[in-house]
Amino acid sequence: MDYNSRRAHWVPLPSAKNRGLRTQRQAKHSEAAWGSTLHCQQSRHTLSFKLAYWYLKMPVVRALTKVAKKGLLAPGCGCQVSAVAVRHVSFSPRQVSNASDASFHSVSFSETDHPKVLITGGLGQLGVGLAKLLRKRYGKNNVILSDIRKPPTHVFHSGPFIYSDILDYKNLREIVVNNRITWLVHYSALLSAVGEANVALARAVNITGLHNILDIAAEHGLRLFVPSTIGAFGPTSPRNPTPDLCVQRPRTIYGVSKVHAELMGEYYHHRYGLDFRCLRYPGIISADSQPGGGTTDYAVQIFHDAVKTGKFECNLKPDTRLPMMYIDDCLRATLEVMEAPAETLSMRTYNINAMSFTPDELAQEVQKQLPDLQVTYKIDPVRQAIADSWPMNFDDSNARSDWSWKHDYDLPELVQTMLNSIGSESQVAQAN
Numbered sequence: 001m002d003y004n005s006r007r008a009h010w011v012p013l014p015s016a017k018n019r020g021l022r023t024q025r026q027a028k029h030s031e032a033a034w035g036s037t038l039h040c041q042q043s044r045h046t047l048s049f050k051l052a053y054w055y056l057k058m059p060v061v062r063a064l065t066k067v068a069k070k071g072l073l074a075p076g077c078g079c080q081v082s083a084v085a086v087r088h089v090s091f092s093p094r095q096v097s098n099a100s101d102a103s104f105h106s107v108s109f110s111e112t113d114h115p116k117v118l119i120t121g122g123l124g125q126l127g128v129g130l131a132k133l134l135r136k137r138y139g140k141n142n143v144i145l146s147d148i149r150k151p152p153t154h155v156f157h158s159g160p161f162i163y164s165d166i167l168d169y170k171n172l173r174e175i176v177v178n179n180r181i182t183w184l185v186h187y188s189a190l191l192s193a194v195g196e197a198n199v200a201l202a203r204a205v206n207i208t209g210l211h212n213i214l215d216i217a218a219e220h221g222l223r224l225f226v227p228s229t230i231g232a233f234g235p236t237s238p239r240n241p242t243p244d245l246c247v248q249r250p251r252t253i254y255g256v257s258k259v260h261a262e263l264m265g266e267y268y269h270h271r272y273g274l275d276f277r278c279l280r281y282p283g284i285i286s287a288d289s290q291p292g293g294g295t296t297d298y299a300v301q302i303f304h305d306a307v308k309t310g311k312f313e314c315n316l317k318p319d320t321r322l323p324m325m326y327i328d329d330c331l332r333a334t335l336e337v338m339e340a341p342a343e344t345l346s347m348r349t350y351n352i353n354a355m356s357f358t359p360d361e362l363a364q365e366v367q368k369q370l371p372d373l374q375v376t377y378k379i380d381p382v383r384q385a386i387a388d389s390w391p392m393n394f395d396d397s398n399a400r401s402d403w404s405w406k407h408d409y410d411l412p413e414l415v416q417t418m419l420n421s422i423g424s425e426s427q428v429a430q431a432n
C-alpha cells in the first residue's frame with residue numbers, strides 16, 4: 001500500500017512551464033538550480049555533498065538519471081517536462097531522489113503486513129509500552145527501541161534496543177538502512193515543562209531532530225508516526241471543546257515545535273507523498289513508566305503518592321481541567337492509526353480523547369478507593385500558565401468517524417486500574 005499510495009499522493013515539482021521557462025535548455029538549468037537550491041538549503045547538514053557524490057556513483061541511480069535526463073532533453077515536441085523525469089533527476093527532500101527510494105527502499109505488500117518498526121525516544125513514558133504492544137503483534141525482533149539513554153535491564157532483555165541520537169542524521173540513516181526499517185515511530189522530545197526550562201535543547205531535539213526524521217522517512221519510503229499534543233493549542237484556541245482545525249498559537253516551545261511537526265509532516269505528505277500520521281495525545285497516565293517533565297504529570301504522581309504516602313501535593317489549581325487518557329488507549333490508538341488504510345484518513349493529524357478532569361475531580365475519585373488520601377495544593381506558576389492555555393476538552397469526532405477510534409477507559413476505570421497496578425507493584429517491592 002505504501003508505495004502505491006505514495007505514488008498516488010505524490011505532487012510533482014512545478015513544471016518548467018509553470019515556472020515561466022521558455023527553452024528546454026533553460027528547463028534543464030532550472031531543474032539543476034532547483035536541485036542545488038535544495039542542496040544549499042541543506043548545506044548545514046553534514047554529508048550533503050558526499051551523499052550527492054555517492055548518489056551519482058551508484059550505477060542503477062545513474063541509469064535512472066540518464067533515462068530521466070533523456071526525458072528532460074527530449075526533442076522539442078511541445079510536451080511538458082515529465083514529472084517522473086524531474087523527480088528522477090534532481091529532486092529530494094534532502095539528497096537522494098524519490099525515484100531511487102522507489103527502486104531501493106519501496107515497501108512491499110508483505111513488508112507492510114509485517115512492518116519493521118523503529119521507535120525513537122523509546123525509553124520515555126510511552127515507548128516501552130508501545131514496543132511491547134507492537135512486538136506482540138509483529139514479532140519481537142521486528143520492533144527496535146532506541147534512545148540516547150541506557151536501557152534498564154528488563155527493557156534491554158525484552159527485545160532489540162539500539163542507541164540512536166535523532167540529532168545524528170547519519171546514525172539514524174544507518175539504523176534505518178541496516179535494519180530495513182519500514183515504520184518509524186518518533187517519540188523523542190522534550191515535553192512542556194522541561195522544554196520551558198531548556199528552550200535551546202527543546203528547539204534542537206523537537207525541531208532539528210524532527211527535520212532529520214522527516215528526511216529519513218521520505219528518503220526511505222517509511223510510514224512515519226509523530227505524536228502531537230493538546231499542547232499544540234494556545235490561549236486563543238477554542239478550549240471547550242477544541243476541534244481538529246482551529247487557531248493554534250501555543251505559548252510554549254513544546255507547543256510551537258509540535259505545530260511545526262504537524263505542518264511539516266502534512267507538507268511532506270502533500271509534497272513528497274510521505275505517509276505521515278499524527279495523533280494529538282491528551283495527558284497520558286501510566287503506572288509502570290514515569291512521565292518525562294510535562295504539565296499533566298500530576299495526574300500520574302497522585303497515584304504513586306496516594307499508595308506510598310497517603311499524601312499528595314498538587315502543582316496545578318484544583319479546578320484546572322485538562323484532557324487525559326490511560327496509556328493502553330493511547331498506545332492502541334497509535335497502532336490503529338498506523339494500521340488504518342490510507343483511504344480512511346481524511347486528515348493526517350487527529351485529536352484523540354478519552355476523558356477530561358480537574359485535580360479536584362481526580363482526587364475525589366481516588367479518595368473513593370483510598371479515603372485517607374490528603375491532597376494539598378502548591379501551584380507551580382510555569383505549569384499553571386501552560387495548563388491555563390491548553391484545551392479543557394478535546395473534540396475527537398473525526399478520529400471516531402474516520403477510523404473508528406473509541407476509548408476504553410473513563411475516569412473510574414482509570415483510577416481502579418492505576419491503583420491496582422501501583423498497589424500490586426508496591427506489595428511486590430515490600431515483599432522483596
Ligand SMILES: NC(=O)C1=CN([C@@H]2O[C@H](COP(=O)(O)OP(=O)(O)OC[C@H]3O[C@@H](n4cnc5c(N)ncnc54)[C@H](O)[C@@H]3O)[C@@H](O)[C@H]2O)C=CC1
Nearest residue numbers: 121123124125126165166187188189227229281283284292
Ligand atoms: N506522555 C504524554 O503525556 C504525552 C506525550 N506526547 C508525545 O509522545 C512522545 C513520547 O512522550 P513520552 O514518552 O512521554 O516522552 P518522555 O519525555 O518520557 O521521553 C522522551 C524520550 O526522548 C529521549 N530523547 C531526548 N533527546 C533525544 C535525542 N537527541 N535523541 C533520541 N532520543 C532523545 C529521552 O531520552 C526520552 O527517553 C513525545 O513526542 C511527546 O511529545 C504527547 C502528548 C502527551
Ligand SMILES: CC(=O)[C@H](N)C(=O)O
Nearest residue numbers: 191192229294295296
Ligand atoms: C500533554 C503533553 O504533551 C505532556 N504530557 C505535557 O504535559 O507536556
